Amino acid sequence: MATLFDEIRELGVKQALIAKADDVVERVTAGMNINDIRGMLRGDEPRRPNPRLRPHADSFWLHIRPSFYHAEVTHIYPTFRLGWLSTFMFIWETITGIFLMIFYTPSPDVAFENMWEIMSNVPLGQLMRDMHRLGAEVMVLAVALHMLRTYITGSYKKPRQFTWLTGMLLLVFTLVLSFSGYLLPWDQLAYWAVTVAVSAAESHPGPAFIGKNVNLLLRGAPVIGAGGLLRFYLLHVLLLPLLTGIFIFVHYYKVVIHGHSLPPGREAIGEDTAKRVPKDERVYFLPDIMTSEMMWTALTTLGLVGGSVFFYHAVIESHADSLVTPLHVVAPWYLSWSQGWLKWIFPNPLSAFAGPLEFDSKVVVAFGIIPLLAVAFFIWPYIEVGRSRRYADRRAGLSLSMFFITFMLMSNWMGSPEFLVQATSELEVSQRLMPQEGHSILLEVPYDEWDVGTYIADEATVQAMVNAGNLHIAEALEVYIKALEDWSCTKTGHHGMADCVGYDTENGERYTNGVKDEVLVDPYAAIVIKQDQSNVRTITIEIKVDDEEDPRDFYYTRYRHEEAAYEIY
Amino acid sequence: MQVKIVITTIAFMLTMIIFGYASIREPARMETFTNAYEGRRIEWGGDIFHGNCATCHGEHGKAELCYDAEGEQIGCAGLALNNRELLCGERTPRMEAMGWLGTKEAFIGGTITAGRPWANMPTWGSDFGGSLQPYEVGYVTAYVLNWEDEELCAGPPPEPVIWPSTVPDLIAETAAGDAVNGEQLYNVAYGCAACHGDPVVDGSNAVGPWAGNFQNLDEVRVAGYTAADYMYESILEPSDYISPDCPAGPCAGPPSSMPANFGLRMSFQDMVDIMAFLNVDVSSSSGAEIVPPPAE
Ligand code: HEM
Numbered sequence: 001m002a003t004l005f006d007e008i009r010e011l012g013v014k015q016a017l018i019a020k021a022d023d024v025v026e027r028v029t030a031g032m033n034i035n036d037i038r039g040m041l042r043g044d045e046p047r048r049p050n051p052r053l054r055p056h057a058d059s060f061w062l063h064i065r066p067s068f069y070h071a072e073v074t075h076i077y078p079t080f081r082l083g084w085l086s087t088f089m090f091i092w093e094t095i096t097g098i099f100l101m102i103f104y105t106p107s108p109d110v111a112f113e114n115m116w117e118i119m120s121n122v123p124l125g126q127l128m129r130d131m132h133r134l135g136a137e138v139m140v141l142a143v144a145l146h147m148l149r150t151y152i153t154g155s156y157k158k159p160r161q162f163t164w165l166t167g168m169l170l171l172v173f174t175l176v177l178s179f180s181g182y183l184l185p186w187d188q189l190a191y192w193a194v195t196v197a198v199s200a201a202e203s204h205p206g207p208a209f210i211g212k213n214v215n216l217l218l219r220g221a222p223v224i225g226a227g228g229l230l231r232f233y234l235l236h237v238l239l240l241p242l243l244t245g246i247f248i249f250v251h252y253y254k255v256v257i258h259g260h261s262l263p264p265g266r267e268a269i270g271e272d273t274a275k276r277v278p279k280d281e282r283v284y285f286l287p288d289i290m291t292s293e294m295m296w297t298a299l300t301t302l303g304l305v306g307g308s309v310f311f312y313h314a315v316i317e318s319h320a321d322s323l324v325t326p327l328h329v330v331a332p333w334y335l336s337w338s339q340g341w342l343k344w345i346f347p348n349p350l351s352a353f354a355g356p357l358e359f360d361s362k363v364v365v366a367f368g369i370i371p372l373l374a375v376a377f378f379i380w381p382y383i384e385v386g387r388s389r390r391y392a393d394r395r396a397g398l399s400l401s402m403f404f405i406t407f408m409l410m411s412n413w414m415g416s417p418e419f420l421v422q423a424t425s426e427l428e429v430s431q432r433l434m435p436q437e438g439h440s441i442l443l444e445v446p447y448d449e450w451d452v453g454t455y456i457a458d459e460a461t462v463q464a465m466v467n468a469g470n471l472h473i474a475e476a477l478e479v480y481i482k483a484l485e486d487w488s489c490t491k492t493g494h495h496g497m498a499d500c501v502g503y504d505t506e507n508g509e510r511y512t513n514g515v516k517d518e519v520l521v522d523p524y525a526a527i528v529i530k531q532d533q534s535n536v537r538t539i540t541i542e543i544k545v546d547d548e549e550d551p552r553d554f555y556y557t558r559y560r561h562e563e564a565a566y567e568i569y
Numbered sequence: 570m571q572v573k574i575v576i577t578t579i580a581f582m583l584t585m586i587i588f589g590y591a592s593i594r595e596p597a598r599m600e601t602f603t604n605a606y607e608g609r610r611i612e613w614g615g616d617i618f619h620g621n622c623a624t625c626h627g628e629h630g631k632a633e634l635c636y637d638a639e640g641e642q643i644g645c646a647g648l649a650l651n652n653r654e655l656l657c658g659e660r661t662p663r664m665e666a667m668g669w670l671g672t673k674e675a676f677i678g679g680t681i682t683a684g685r686p687w688a689n690m691p692t693w694g695s696d697f698g699g700s701l702q703p704y705e706v707g708y709v710t711a712y713v714l715n716w717e718d719e720e721l722c723a724g725p726p727p728e729p730v731i732w733p734s735t736v737p738d739l740i741a742e743t744a745a746g747d748a749v750n751g752e753q754l755y756n757v758a759y760g761c762a763a764c765h766g767d768p769v770v771d772g773s774n775a776v777g778p779w780a781g782n783f784q785n786l787d788e789v790r791v792a793g794y795t796a797a798d799y800m801y802e803s804i805l806e807p808s809d810y811i812s813p814d815c816p817a818g819p820c821a822g823p824p825s826s827m828p829a830n831f832g833l834r835m836s837f838q839d840m841v842d843i844m845a846f847l848n849v850d851v852s853s854s855s856g857a858e859i860v861p862p863p864a865e
Pocket of ligand 1 (some may be wrong): 147248
């Protein structure tokens with residue numbers, strides 16, 4: 001074999017280097033030289049034998065992609081590019097995640113501070129964090145929608161049952177990935193959402209030592225601490241990405257083996273013609289599918305970067321504290337349904353003979369409904385074996401999916417604190433304005449807009465604030481007034497409040513406004529601002545009721561530093 | 570296909586432009602976040618201070634306005650923290666006095682973590698069995714340090730307070746004792762009553778000797794001391810002489826279980842006011858040297 005020097009002697013420097021470069025490109029692409037690539041991008045016909053097929057045979061990356069597609073599956077319908085988007089999001093999360101990993105230590109002593117350092121001290125750190133967090137949500141959404149579309153087009157049917165099954169694994173991995181990442185900032189919301197979820201393990205109906213040990217295994221100690229954080233971190237950055245990566249390959253491999261299913265109307269009932277693509281309906285991966293994936297990559301990247309710079313900002317709450325449970329612990333939206341189910345009541349139909357009047361909802365949900373649903377989903381293609389993929393023949397199946405989606409959305413809403421959780425009325429009012437964790441309309445009022453003094457929650461003050469140009473205060477007071485209307489009633493015909501209707505309790509008479517119980521009777525409500533240090537003020541929500549039957553005297557104070565900048569996200 | 574490549578290129582360029590925009594505003598944004606984090610640490614510290622420390626160090630850290638859990642006003646056991654001797658400058662007078670060589674932040678953080686159990690400042694750090702996690706100590710330290718501001722630190726640094734060496738020197742610098750003010754100081758501001766009882770009710774003392782007897786201590790405890798000389802020394806340096814007269818027999822010590830920091834907390838006038846309230850005759854001093862004169 002001629003060395004580079006021999007070739008230079010023979011062809012001259014320029015020609016020899018060009019030949020060498022050509023050679024390198026051909027090796028890297030496993031079969032295409034520079035001219036082949038240029039011709040491909042120009043839209044020329046390939047030479048014979050077609051070099052554009054060789055990478056599919058010889059290269060690692062392309063051997064799990066089909067060398068050509070049926071033209072029918074290359075449009076937006078039927079795939080909606082959702083499988084591709086799921087893969088893209090996985091790679092996106094990996095890249096942004098590695099960036100974050102560099103600045104993050106999984107230890108309760110520093111994790112929370114690390115998050116703030118990423119946002120305050122690492123160039124583009126906040127952007128990376130926002131992109132990772134936004135990416136996680138988009139990924140969950142993409143995977144769920146992709147699943148929905150394969151269901152609707154009947155693509156899980158024979159011979160693709162196993163593809164669906166590996167897909168279900170990927171769904172589980174995706175959800176657990178998201179959820180394990182949720183704990184890492186080590187703030188209150190993260191800590192308590194995870195604590196509550198993990199504690200479900202304890203409630204299982206078997207012998208006590210099982211729940212105890214599962215719990216211990218996940219938390220690493222009786223309460224989540226250094227051990228638990230490390231475990232979740234390792235799940236999040238090592239085990240789950242590894243499993244997801246592997247199963248994406250398995251999943252892709254199955255897709256190549258069976259071909260993309262054609263739109264249901266395109267083939268005879270019971271037949272699968274995906275692999276028999278007539279010559280004139282072939283769309284080759286190189287260059288058409290590749291350029292279209294490049295385009296979608298560029299557009300999605302633009303969307304995610306633009307979205308994170310201009311619209312989406314991940315929040316960080318206060319430091320995790322195992323001794324202080326925030327008032328309303330909420331699961332992330334993609335798991336909120338499970339929280340909804342926990343609020344249901346499961347009566348025992350046999351209570352007349354044995355057992356309690358109603359079952360513990362934790363047990364029923366965590367060890368009944370969720371496992372049953374999961375199993376049903378996993379084996380669905382093996383149960384539902386109707387031959388036709390056509391929509392007209394699958395009315396029951398399609399209605400079922402719509403019913404299920406509606407059901408999940410409603411469960412999600414039931415998971416929110418709006419539904420069936422009620423602290424005292426005054427606490428609920430103060431939570432609207434200044435929740436213990438999360439966005440607060442009061443803290444977001446710019447420091448300079450306040451004057452030290454008392455702001456009474458009534459229309460006159462709102463008007464005065466509007467006139468003075470203190471629009472943030474006016475807005476906060478509006479929210480205050482609205483919250484009071486929801487949680488109060490009136491005996492004096494106060495405008496905007498429902499009349500009080502009394503009812504008896506063991507502690508004396510209480511009042512309802514028709515919607516909520518134990519509401520405030522004609523409350524006096526104000527916000528009091530005091531100077532604490534030269535650049536720190538206290539904001540106090542003050543609510544007083546001097547009703548004889550049900551008096552209240554409520555204060556809730558938060559500190560507000562001049563530069564705490566709550567308005568930044 | 571050409572269209573797709575064009576779209577790809579445009580989208581890529583737009584992404585780069587957004588990245589560029591984000592990078593340009595990055596220094597300003599990072600500064601906002603740095604300040605925001607510092608600000609929030611101070612806010613979280615404020616919460617901790619008012620929940621744990623204000624009952625001894627006062628609502629505004631001035632060792633005034635201390636309240637117990639029921640909201641009753643009580644004497645402040647702690648020192649003023651909102652105080653220029655503790656806070657103003659790189660090396661503050663308190664750090665000098667305590668011989669501290671590290672930073673101011675470490676001085677305050679360390680004091681909070683370890684406490685000064687011998688002087689009634691509790692241990693707070695969870696490392697040493699206290700109730701605050703290290704990050705919480707960090708927050709409350711940031712809050713204490715945030716009292717340092719232009720107003721507090723304006724003007725030349727104060728001279729360190731040096732008590733007059735004898736009782737006659739003390740009364741030369743003060744007005745006549747005011748027993749009415751002394752009563753308030755004795756009962757509330759310094760909380761002497763909690764240990765020494767009501768001076769007109771014998772046996773009302775819970776911890777230390779009965780205060781009704783302080784006026785009778787001419788030449789009783791220390792040879793050559795009148796009652797005023799002895800009281801002056803007992804308040805400034807409780808451990809110099811341990812009294813034999815506690816409710817449960819001889820008092821424990823040294824060190825005395827009476828707080829040793831009244832010298833840092835009270836003014837010269839407060840000292841004579843309390844003596845006036847307890848009927849200790851300041852004019853009959855033997856002139857004994859109680860406080861050594863400052864070294865040249
Ligand atoms: C990380 C998660 C996932 C990734 C990266 C992924 C990726 C893909 C890709 C790239 C395809 C090619 C066709 C298309 O774009 O639709 C595909 C097809 C398919 N996926 Fe997924 N998928 C994921 C999750 C799921 C889930 C949760 C299910 C259902 C439980 C599922 C079931 C299927 C099925 C049945 C096909 C065959 C569709 C056909 O041939 O038309 N996948 N997947």
